[in-house]
Amino acid sequence: MQELLQYIFSGLTNGAIYAVIALGFSILYGATRLINFAHGEFVMLGALGLITLWQGLKIPLAIALVLAVLGVALIGFLFERLAIRTVSRPEPIVLIIITVGASIFLRGVGMLVWGKDAHSAPAFFSFAPIDVMGAKLLAQSIWILVVVVALTFALHAFFKKTLVGKAMTAASISKKAAWLTGIPYEWMILLAFVLSTATGAVAGVIITPITMCSYDMGTLLGLKGFCSAMLGGLGSLWGALAGGIVLGVLESLGAGFLSSGYKDAIAFGLLLAILYIRPSGIFGAKDLHRF
Amino acid sequence: MKDPEMLDRDGEDGGAPILRICGASKAFGGVQALENVSFEVSQGMILGMIGPNGAGKTTLFNLISGLYPPDAGRIFFNEEEIQRLPTHQRVRMGIARTFQNLALFENMNVLENVMVGQHVRTRCGFWGAIARTTGVRREEAACRENALALLDMVGLVDQALKPSADLPFGWQRLLEIARALASRPRVLLLDEPASGLNALETGRLGDLILAIRNQGITIVLVEHDMSLTMSVSDRIIVLDQGRVLASGTPEEIQTHSAVRTAYLGEHCEQR
Amino acid sequence: MTQSSLHETVRIGLLTGAVAAAGILFDNAYHIQVLVFIGINTILTLGLNLLMGYTGQISLGHAAFYGIGAYTSAILTVHFQFSPWAALFPSLGLAVLVALIVGIPTLKLSGYYLAMGTLGFGMIVFIVFRELDFWTGGSSGLAGIPSLKIGSVDLMSGRNFYYLVWGAVLGTLVVSRRLIESRVGRALRSIHGSEHAAMAIGVNTQAYKLQVFVFSAFLAALAGFLYAHCIGFISPGSFDFMASVRMVTMVVIGGMASIWGALLGASLLTLLPEWLHAFADYEMIVYGLILMLVMIFLPQGLLRGLLDIYERSRNA
Numbered sequence: 090m091q092e093l094l095q096y097i098f099s100g101l102t103n104g105a106i107y108a109v110i111a112l113g114f115s116i117l118y119g120a121t122r123l124i125n126f127a128h129g130e131f132v133m134l135g136a137l138g139l140i141t142l143w144q145g146l147k148i149p150l151a152i153a154l155v156l157a158v159l160g161v162a163l164i165g166f167l168f169e170r171l172a173i174r175t176v177s178r179p180e181p182i183v184l185i186i187i188t189v190g191a192s193i194f195l196r197g198v199g200m201l202v203w204g205k206d207a208h209s210a211p212a213f214f215s216f217a218p219i220d221v222m223g224a225k226l227l228a229q230s231i232w233i234l235v236v237v238v239a240l241t242f243a244l245h246a247f248f249k250k251t252l253v254g255k256a257m258t259a260a261s262i263s264k265k266a267a268w269l270t271g272i273p274y275e276w277m278i279l280l281a282f283v284l285s286t287a288t289g290a291v292a293g294v295i296i297t298p299i300t301m302c303s304y305d306m307g308t309l310l311g312l313k314g315f316c317s318a319m320l321g322g323l324g325s326l327w328g329a330l331a332g333g334i335v336l337g338v339l340e341s342l343g344a345g346f347l348s349s350g351y352k353d354a355i356a357f358g359l360l361l362a363i364l365y366i367r368p369s370g371i372f373g374a375k376d377l378h379r380f
Numbered sequence: 381m382k383d384p385e386m387l388d389r390d391g392e393d394g395g396a397p398i399l400r401i402c403g404a405s406k407a408f409g410g411v412q413a414l415e416n417v418s419f420e421v422s423q424g425m426i427l428g429m430i431g432p433n434g435a436g437k438t439t440l441f442n443l444i445s446g447l448y449p450p451d452a453g454r455i456f457f458n459e460e461e462i463q464r465l466p467t468h469q470r471v472r473m474g475i476a477r478t479f480q481n482l483a484l485f486e487n488m489n490v491l492e493n494v495m496v497g498q499h500v501r502t503r504c505g506f507w508g509a510i511a512r513t514t515g516v517r518r519e520e521a522a523c524r525e526n527a528l529a530l531l532d533m534v535g536l537v538d539q540a541l542k543p544s545a546d547l548p549f550g551w552q553r554l555l556e557i558a559r560a561l562a563s564r565p566r567v568l569l570l571d572e573p574a575s576g577l578n579a580l581e582t583g584r585l586g587d588l589i590l591a592i593r594n595q596g597i598t599i600v601l602v603e604h605d606m607s608l609t610m611s612v613s614d615r616i617i618v619l620d621q622g623r624v625l626a627s628g629t630p631e632e633i634q635t636h637s638a639v640r641t642a643y644l645g646e647h648c649e650q651r
Numbered sequence: 652m653t654q655s656s657l658h659e660t661v662r663i664g665l666l667t668g669a670v671a672a673a674g675i676l677f678d679n680a681y682h683i684q685v686l687v688f689i690g691i692n693t694i695l696t697l698g699l700n701l702l703m704g705y706t707g708q709i710s711l712g713h714a715a716f717y718g719i720g721a722y723t724s725a726i727l728t729v730h731f732q733f734s735p736w737a738a739l740f741p742s743l744g745l746a747v748l749v750a751l752i753v754g755i756p757t758l759k760l761s762g763y764y765l766a767m768g769t770l771g772f773g774m775i776v777f778i779v780f781r782e783l784d785f786w787t788g789g790s791s792g793l794a795g796i797p798s799l800k801i802g803s804v805d806l807m808s809g810r811n812f813y814y815l816v817w818g819a820v821l822g823t824l825v826v827s828r829r830l831i832e833s834r835v836g837r838a839l840r841s842i843h844g845s846e847h848a849a850m851a852i853g854v855n856t857q858a859y860k861l862q863v864f865v866f867s868a869f870l871a872a873l874a875g876f877l878y879a880h881c882i883g884f885i886s887p888g889s890f891d892f893m894a895s896v897r898m899v900t901m902v903v904i905g906g907m908a909s910i911w912g913a914l915l916g917a918s919l920l921t922l923l924p925e926w927l928h929a930f931a932d933y934e935m936i937v938y939g940l941i942l943m944l945v946m947i948f949l950p951q952g953l954l955r956g957l958l959d960i961y962e963r964s965r966n967a
């Protein structure tokens with residue numbers, strides 16, 4: 090029982106991180122119908138960026154957090170401007186190859202800047218772990234869960250309540266209609282990229298105290314975030330949250346009771362299963378091609 | 381192939397229906413695109429299908445060709461139930477179509493588009509292609525000859541080696557018809573073939589449609605150009621909001637009051 | 652067509668001549684080795700190009716089949732004392748079988764989902780290579796893979812292996828060429844053009860996608876077999892996500908839907924690390940930049956794109 094609870098706690102923490110990454114995929118997909126294969130690399134940039142700013146340059150934590158997220162959002166901005174906007178034939182196969190290229194490129198840059206070694210950061214706060222029926226719940230974990238739920242609420246409010254958020258949703262439904270109603274479609278795409286990469290960076294900064302960070306951490310995290318987004322239905326914010334938590338807990342239980350070497354395979358097996366059985370996710374609606 | 385003079389022009393009696401739709405329905409989310417639509421098409425006739433935008437005409441074609449499954453209803457081709465068959469099998473049986481928004485293969489030239497249209501009438505498979513036997517070569521040569529003949533029929537033989545995307549719009553429509561004919565269909569579904577064509581091109585299209593019918597091919601023609609539809613169709617069926625509003629000869633339809641208000645009136649205002 | 656196939660025959664003849672000449676001219680073992688790797692990569696690229704370039708179906712997990720070819724043969728020869736030639740058929744067979752099983756559900760997907768599905772598949776296979784350490788040696792790899800022999804002649808000696816690999820390359824080129832210029836090739840290209848239109852003209856798109864997927868897996872496994880017996884040691888790192896990306900890059904550089912481009916892409920990307928010392932540090936940056944720049948500016952591939960620019964500048 091205690092063991093089970095412990096696995097669930099660590100699964101919740103990881104799941105919350107996957108959820109934030111999934112949010113990034115969903116924001117972008119919701120606004121542009123595009124999947125960014127480099128999303129995981131933005132998580133990596135956020136994490137290593139924070140470590141450099143906070144531990145390396147000794148910038149106070151609060152400021153370092155903001156700078157890391159803003160810095161990554163700026164890279165997201167440049168990415169959209171330089172590599173996505175410039176594409177003459179925006180077909181999926183072209184965009185897939187470009188974002189895969191960007192992912193490899195950013196990983197290469199990460200390796201040059203931070204080297205091949207893993208880095209870590211101390212805990213943000215030094216509270217003692219809470220004891221729940223013998224299992225330890227780290228203060229860090231609670232903090233992460235709070236951030237994730239708050240972020241989902243904030244994004245939800247942004248898309249449902251603000252004019253810009255509503256315009257982004259409208260633009261994704263019909264480019265032409267958005268243009269007719271005067272919504273600057275191109276700006277909406279850009280904004281979606283910036284928001285999406287910024288949430289990626291948020292995932293990166295909150296992960297730093299609980300895991301070792303290195304230039305190649307993005308690929309796995311990106312895939313798991315995508316798997317979570319698919320679980321919850323791509324494009325749905327609450328689905329992303331639920332999907333992330335489910336994946337995190339499943340993985341942690343799998344690693345605990347089966348084998349830790351195959352832990353990562355759980356996410357991919359789940360991903361394939363969803364893709365095969367219900368590509369629209371558990372909550373998503375099925376859309377048909379129009380002729 | 382039947383002598384066209386022998387065909388039953390009215391389609392009321394005599395000619396067996398080659399295509400029969402019984403109670404077809406299809407909804408997209410909350411939109412009922414088709415609701416309990418039934419009609420039949422006799423062998424060798426030209427059936428005109430009209431109706432305002434969103435009436436469900438394209439959706440009906442998609443059900444017949446199998447790109448969407450119907451929610452309810454049955455579809456018969458030559459008295460054989462086909463609504464469960466995959467699209468490619470229906471093409472093999474003899475149902476060909478064109479698309480309202482052109483769907484040419486832009487990565488191929490004009491000739492190749494028509495050659496690939498003969499897919500269901502040729503056989504060479506994976507091993508045959510690798511072995512490249514004399515039989516395979518002969519088939520390839522015949523396929524090419526056929527394609528050139530079809531291009532000649534629609535007047536595009538001089539364009540054979542151009543990339544299909546380089547053709548002017550009107551020619552692309554003709555190319556799509558040639559590609560559909562390449563599968564040697566018994567029924568040809570044409571989805572707004574005259575849209576985007578000028579008056580001269582539309583006139584030629586009318587002749588082409590009649591020529592195709594004279595080869596014994598049954599045609600269902602969805603078209604907004606009233607003079608074209610009225611002049612070539614043997615019968616007309618009017619679709620409105622997913623239902624059959626009326627059907628009859630072109631003369632009957634033109635005098636039908638409900639049709640005038642629902643469609644022709646609205647259509648005139650648009651002009 | 653007759654004229655273009657004549658050109659093709661001439662080109663393949665020229666390539667055969669060049670292969671023979673290079674075999675005679677190069678006597679440096681290192682150069683021969685590089686040529687062997689170019690050949691192996693060309694086979695990989697040709698297979699992936701049929702799938703990606705001609706049929707328009709992306710695979711980000713093709714290294715899995717390369718690995719299955721390599722590991723099956725390695726395990727059978729190292730642990731079960733199979734002769735390498737006897738291991739060839741099980742290796743290719745297993746890759747074909749896996750491709751069939753995975754391909755049936757995966758190829759129902761398209762676009763981003765297909766890319767993610769194949770990526771996930773590739774990752775799972777990579778994890779299996781790494782974790783089944785009793786058979787595969789885990790992360791530290793599997794050594795002692797015997798070299799190929801014909802009778803008592805060791806193919807690893809002199810230029811024998813070079814001729815073997817390039818014989819396979821020429822065979823693959825001819826077969827790919829014939830496939831593309833046939834009814835099958837047109838059907839594949841129609842799927843790339845528009846999958847729905849391909850269905851509407853009667854192409855059984857599912858069956859054709861599966862066929863080309865299996866064939867490209869077969870070629871990848873063949874390359875893997877040659878690779879394993881060429882260097883005698885394999886480890887999971889050669890079949891990871893980066894390996895799949897490398898294969899995609901070779902296709903993209905040469906130009907999707909170009910058989911001769913495959914030869915160019917494989918040559919360039921095999922030579923690049925040999926020319927650039929310190930390449931290992933910049934490898935990812937270079938590959939990433941190539942993928943992005945080629946797709947943005949020369950989506951027809953480096954060769955075609957540069958030729959187009961040249962022609963335009965001459966006409967201007």
Ligand SMILES: Nc1ncnc2c1ncn2[C@@H]1O[C@H](COP(=O)(O)OP(=O)(O)O)[C@@H](O)[C@H]1O
Pocket residue numbers: 377378379380408411412413431432433434435436437438439440
């Ligand atoms: N794939 C689809 N998804 C959602 N709605 C569709 C789809 N295809 C058609 N519709 C809807 O079905 C109705 C009929 O459309 P359609 O058959 O294209 O009409 P028509 O061809 O007569 O203009 C329209 O309201 C259209 O918006």
Ligand SMILES: [Mg+2]
Pocket residue numbers: 437438439480
């Ligand atoms: Mg329509």
